Structures are given as C-alpha cells and as structure tokens.
Amino acid sequence: MLSLEKLAQAREKTIEILERAQIVLSPNEVDRIEIIDFGLGDLQTFGIQQLTYVDTDIYSAAEVVVFPGQICPEHRHPSFGDQPGKEQTFRCRFGTLYLYVTGSPVADRELKAEIPADKAQYFTARREIILEPGDQYTIPANTLHWFQAGPEGAVITEFSSGPRAQPEVFTDPEIQKIPQVASRGLKMILLGAPGSGKGTQARLLATKYGTAHLSMGNLLREEISTGSELGSRVAPMMSKGEMVPDSIVYEIIDDKIAQYNSYILDGFPRTLQQAEHLERSLKALRNQIDVVFLLDLPVEVVIRRLSGRRVCEKCSQTYHVDFYQSDVCNCGGNLVQRPDDHPDAIRRRMEVYRGQIGPLQNYYEEKGLLWTIDASEEMELTFGAISRVLDNEIIPNRRRK
Numbered sequence: 583m584l585s586l587e588k589l590a591q592a593r594e595k596t597i598e599i600l601e602r603a604q605i606v607l608s609p610n611e612v613d614r615i616e617i618i619d620f621g622l623g624d625l626q627t628f629g630i631q632q633l634t635y636v637d638t639d640i641y642s643a644a645e646v647v648v649f650p651g652q653i654c655p656e657h658r659h660p661s662f663g664d665q666p667g668k669e670q671t672f673r674c675r676f677g678t679l680y681l682y683v684t685g686s687p688v689a690d691r692e693l694k695a696e697i698p699a700d701k702a703q704y705f706t707a708r709r710e711i712i713l714e715p716g717d718q719y720t721i722p723a724n725t726l727h728w729f730q731a732g733p734e735g736a737v738i739t740e741f742s743s744g745p746r747a748q749p750e751v752f753t754d755p756e757i758q759k760i761p762q763v764a765s766r767g768l769k770m771i772l773l774g775a776p777g778s779g780k781g782t783q784a785r786l787l788a789t790k791y792g793t794a795h796l797s798m799g800n801l802l803r804e805e806i807s808t809g810s811e812l813g814s815r816v817a818p819m820m821s822k823g824e825m826v827p828d829s830i831v832y833e834i835i836d837d838k839i840a841q842y843n844s845y846i847l848d849g850f851p852r853t854l855q856q857a858e859h860l861e862r863s864l865k866a867l868r869n870q871i872d873v874v875f876l877l878d879l880p881v882e883v884v885i886r887r888l889s890g891r892r893v894c895e896k897c898s899q900t901y902h903v904d905f906y907q908s909d910v911c912n913c914g915g916n917l918v919q920r921p922d923d924h925p926d927a928i929r930r931r932m933e934v935y936r937g938q939i940g941p942l943q944n945y946y947e948e949k950g951l952l953w954t955i956d957a958s959e960e961m962e963l964t965f966g967a968i969s970r971v972l973d974n975e976i977i978p979n980r981r982r983k
C-alpha cells in the first residue's frame with residue numbers, strides 16, 4: 583500500500599495538473615480524488631488518479647489524471663451476470679494520451695509508449711491511438727486496452743456504461759484491484775465527535791476502497807462558498823456550531839445517495855431522526871447501509887484537537903498548530919481557523935454531540951451494523967483497524983447485489 587506521504591504528494595500533483603488543464607473542482611471534489619496504484623506500489627510508473635463525477639448502476643463519468651509517463655496497465659472489462667461489461671469513451675482534455683487497444687499493431691520500434699522491459703509481455707494490445715485535447719475514442723466492452731501519458735501528463739474525461747467499479751481482468755497476474763470491485767456498492771457511515779478524525783479517515787477509505795466521500799459539513803460549506811441562497815441561510819447557524827434544519831440536510835443527502843453507488847457518509851446522520859430518514863430514502867432506492875463505524879475518543883482529546891485545528895481556505899486540508907507552525911498550506915492557500923472551532927462553539931458542538939450519539943449508537947447497534955473503533959491513537963492505526971474490519975468481516979460477508 584502507498585504511504586500517506588506518497589498519497590498526499592500524488593493528490594497535490596493531481597490538483598496541479600487539473601489546474602493546468604483549467605478544470606475547476608469544488609473543495610468537496612478535491613477531497614474525493616482517488617489515487618490508484620494497482621497494488622504494484624510504484625505509482626510513478628503504474629497508476630491513475632481519478633475523480634468520479636457520477637456513479638450509478640446505469641452509467642458513470644470521471645476525470646482521469648495520468649502523470650507524465652504513467653501507465654494504466656492492460657486490462658478488459660468482461661461481461662458478468664446479465665451485464666455486458668463496461669464500454670468507455672475517453673475524451674482528452676489536456677496533454678497527450680497514448681492509448682492501445684487490440685487491432686492492427688504498430689511496429690515495436692514505432693511505439694510511442696515506453697514500457698518497462700520486465701513487464702513488456704503484459705502489454706499485448708498494440709493498436710496505437712494518440713489522443714490530444716479535443717480527441718475522443720470509444721473502447722467497446724471486453725476489449726483489452728492500456729494507456730500511457732505523454733511528457734506533460736494527461737487529463738481524460740471518461741464516460742462509461744454501468745457503474746465505475748466493474749470486474750476487470752488484468753493481463754499482469756501481479757495486479758489485484760480487487761478492493762475496488764469487492765467494494766462495489768459499499769455504503770458506510772462514520773460516526774464520531776467533531777475532531778475525532780472522521781474527515782481524515784473518510785478520505786483514506788475513499789482512496790483505498792474507491793468510494794465517494796460525502797461529508798455533510800463540506801457539502802454545506804460548499805453551498806456557502808458558492809454564495810448560493812441555501813448557503814446564505816445556513817452560514818449563521820454553522821458559524822455558531824448549531825445544527826442546520828433537517829429539511830436542508832435531507833435535500834442534500836437524498837440527492838447525493840441517488841447519485842453514488844459506493845460511499846462513506848461523514849457527518850450524516852447526526853440524530854436518530856436523520857438515521858430514520860436515511861433508512862427510508864435508502865429503502866426507496868432499494869439500498870442499505872453495510873457498516874457503521876463509531877470513532878471513539880475522550881472529550882479532552884477532542885477539545886485539544888479542535889482548538890488547534892487550522893484549515894486551508896483553498897484545498898480544505900487540515901493541520902494542527904502543534905505539528906505545523908506556518909500560516910500557509912503546502913498548496914499555497916491560507917490556513918484559517920473555522921469559526922466553529924473557537925472554544926465557545928466547540929463546547930456547544932460537544933454538548934449537541936453528547937445528546938445525540940447515544941440514541942444513534944443504540945439504533946445501529948440493534949441492527950448489528952455498529953463497530954466501535956478507538957480513535958485516540960495515530961490516524962494510521964485507526965485506519966488499519968477500520969480496514970481490517972472491512973477486509974475481514976464486511977466485504978467477504980456482504981450479500982452480493
């Protein structure tokens with residue numbers, strides 16, 4: 583698995599290339615960038631970075647960023663059940679993409695792509711298609727294909743039939759992208775006090791399991807930063823640490839859970855009523871939650887973490903004053919204290935949280951969905967504990983859709 587440092591660097595590089603390509607992302611979308619190394623642990627050579635725009639059972643669309651010289655290894659999407667496999671259209675937005683599919687091959691010496699010699703046998707499709715901004719190509723279902731970006735990297739918008747995560751057969755037997763397929767349709771909830779690290783864990787989980795990260799706080803802050811009418815209504819409540827009315831959060835969440843197939847809910851539900859609403863909405867979509875994690879830690883730790891927290895105005899990355907002394911984020915944005923991280927607002931938020939978590943905890947415990955995780959340790963340890971539950975208990979035992 584990639585180290586957290588490598589993941590953070592890859593995320594920054596992805597944002598940089600998207601900016602060069604003049605593709606505008608909202609802060610919440612920045613959180614949802616997924617880094618995929620195909621389990622080979624050499625992201626510079628083999629990998630892709632992606633942001634899913636929409637992912638339903640019928641279709642999906644994503645922005646795919648490929649670093650200079652980076653390769654997406656050869657694979658195909660076969661049919662399964664009554665599904666024909668994934669048909670994909672790649673449209674180049676930035677840079678150059680050397681795409682290879684089965685068909686009349688170019689001579690090896692004319693091949694634009696450079697394949698590491700020890701992996702050459704796993705790149706059999708040699709019909710070369712060069713995509714530059716404005717070019718697009720449709721790959722039929724079950725067609726072997728692979729690609730490499732040119733010297734500037736590439737940004738490709740991908741439109742696909744069916745959901746994003748579908749079975750993939752890689753030519754290289756070393757590649758296992760199983761978590762992505764196994765986690766198809768995975769729906770998780772993260773519960774925990776403000777400052778328990780829900781956002782950080784959700785981002786890590788989204789990257790590892792290829793799910794969307796739906797943070798209610800970020801979705802609401804996005805409304806405020808875009809200056810929407812809804813944003814101007816919620817801003818005063820949020821800055822005081824008060825709950826936003828249910829009718830507003832329901833509108834937002836119902837829209838999102840209908841758009842995504844696999845996700846982590848962070849900051850929703852916060853009350854028993856919200857949990858009951860979620861259950862009704864999921865039932866209407868013939869869906870259900872697979873697992874609920876409660877991040878548990880002592881109140882004093884929460885207060886220490888929150889009062890020293892600083893957030894980047896530009897990319898939403900969070901820091902703590904004890905570990906990071908500068909006022910400027912790695913991305914160049916200013917670090918600020920969220921209005922609701924001031925001591926009075928923290929106390930108010932903790933009171934609200936303590937009143938709400940008990941009933942919510944009982945609700946999910948009775949359904950057999952709740953796992954309590956000790957979140958007072960370093961984030962890597964917490965992440966390891968959550969991953970173990972998912973890999974050993976939830977994913978293998980999940981009812982297949």
Ligand code: AMP
Binds near residue numbers: 799802
């Ligand atoms: P967070 O970023 O999760 O700490 O949320 C920030 C603020 O957004 C909260 O203090 C509330 O004002 C509002 N908020 C977030 N989630 C909800 C929710 N599920 N219901 C009501 N208000 C919410």
